[in-house]
Amino acid sequence: MVKEVALTILKGLSISHVSLPIKIFEPRSTLERIVDLWSFATLYLKKAGQTDDPIERMKLLVCFTISSIYVCTSQLKPFNPLLGETMQGQFEDGTNYYLEHTSHHPPVANFLIEDVDGNYTMHGYLEVTGKMGTNSLTSGLRGPCNIVFKDGQHIRFGFPFYKLGGTLYGERAIEVLGSNTYEDLSNNRKAVIVF
Numbered sequence: 001m002v003k004e005v006a007l008t009i010l011k012g013l014s015i016s017h018v019s020l021p022i023k024i025f026e027p028r029s030t031l032e033r034i035v036d037l038w039s040f041a042t043l044y045l046k047k048a049g050q051t052d053d054p055i056e057r058m059k060l061l062v063c064f065t066i067s068s069i070y071v072c073t074s075q076l077k078p079f080n081p082l083l084g085e086t087m088q089g090q091f092e093d094g095t096n097y098y099l100e101h102t103s104h105h106p107p108v109a110n111f112l113i114e115d116v117d118g119n120y121t122m123h124g125y126l127e128v129t130g131k132m133g134t135n136s137l138t139s140g141l142r143g144p145c146n147i148v149f150k151d152g153q154h155i156r157f158g159f160p161f162y163k164l165g166g167t168l169y170g171e172r173a174i175e176v177l178g179s180n181t182y183e184d185l186s187n188n189r190k191a192v193i194v195f
Contacts, residue, residue: 025076025077025078025079026076026077026078028078028079029078029079029080029081029085029087030078030079030080030081030101030107030109030128031081031085031086031087031099031101031109032078032087033072033078034099034109034111034126034141035087035089035097035099036068036071036072037068037071037072037141037159038068038091038097038113039067039068039071040063040064040067040068040071041064041091041095041113042091042092042093042095043064043067044060044061044063044064044067045060045061045064045113045115045120045122045147046093046095046115046119047060048060048061048064048119048120048147048149049115049117049119049120049149049150050119052151054153054184054186054187054189055189057149057153057155058155058182058184058189058191061147061155061157061182062180062182062191062193065157065158065159065160065180065182066193068159069160069176073162073174080101080104080107081101081107081109082101083101083102083103083104084100084101084102085100085101086098086099086100086101087099087100093116094116095113095114095115095116096113096114096116097111097112097113097114098111098112098113099111102125103127106127106128106129107127107128108125108126108127108128108143109125109126109128110123110124110125111123111124111125111126118150119149119150120147120148120149120150121147121148122145122146122147122148123145123146123148124143124144124145124146125143125144126141126142126143126145126159127141127142127143128140128141129141129142129161132167134168135165135166135167135168135169135170136163136164136165136166136167137163137164137167138161138162138163138164138177139161139162139164140159140160140161140162140177141158141159142158143158144156144158145157145158145159152186153184153186153187154184154185154186155182155183155184155185155186156182156183156185157180157181157182157183158180158181159180160176160177160178160179160180160195161176161177161178162174162175162176162177163175163177175195176195177195178194178195179192179193179194179195180192180193180195
């Protein structure tokens with residue numbers, strides 16, 4: 001496997017081109033893992049959609065993305081979906097979500113979430129990225145996520161990146177990297193969370 005990773009890197013390709021042993025996979029697809037990011041939508045996004053205060057909405061959106069760290073931190077890799085594979089479902093409050101795997105290399109999923117009460121919609125795409133280090137793997141989801149509230153407030157944001165250390169030797173540890181930026185495009189405000 002180390003040889004395959006080295007050849008992939010020498011060819012200038014991303015780590016997503018490497019075939020990995022089955023024992024490191026979880027029995028779900030990337031689309032299902034992306035839905036995990038939204039586990040707290042019924043709490044934080046629901047409240048954000050019910051308030052008229054743009055600052056309070058921004059705070060609740062930050063809480064929503066930070067809460068995904070708790071749910072999505074895992075050492076197992078989800079399977080890549082088939083090109084064109086879709087997933088749709090409902091959260092417990094009736095809010096609908098839709099995803100489609102729209103690119104295989106790089107792996108990209110487009111999504112739409114529609115609040116059952118019509119207070120917000122969230123849409124965008126997420127590209128799975130990965131980079132192998134000497135003894136670590138850095139991975140994350142890159143892409144613009146947009147949430148638009150019923151009064152027109154539009155916020156663009158992303159999700160953090162993760163580093164799994166100790167992939168070849170030493171103790172395994174997962175840490176959150178970099179920063180998360182939230183841009184309120186309607187009110188010309190910005191929030192940045194540094195990890």
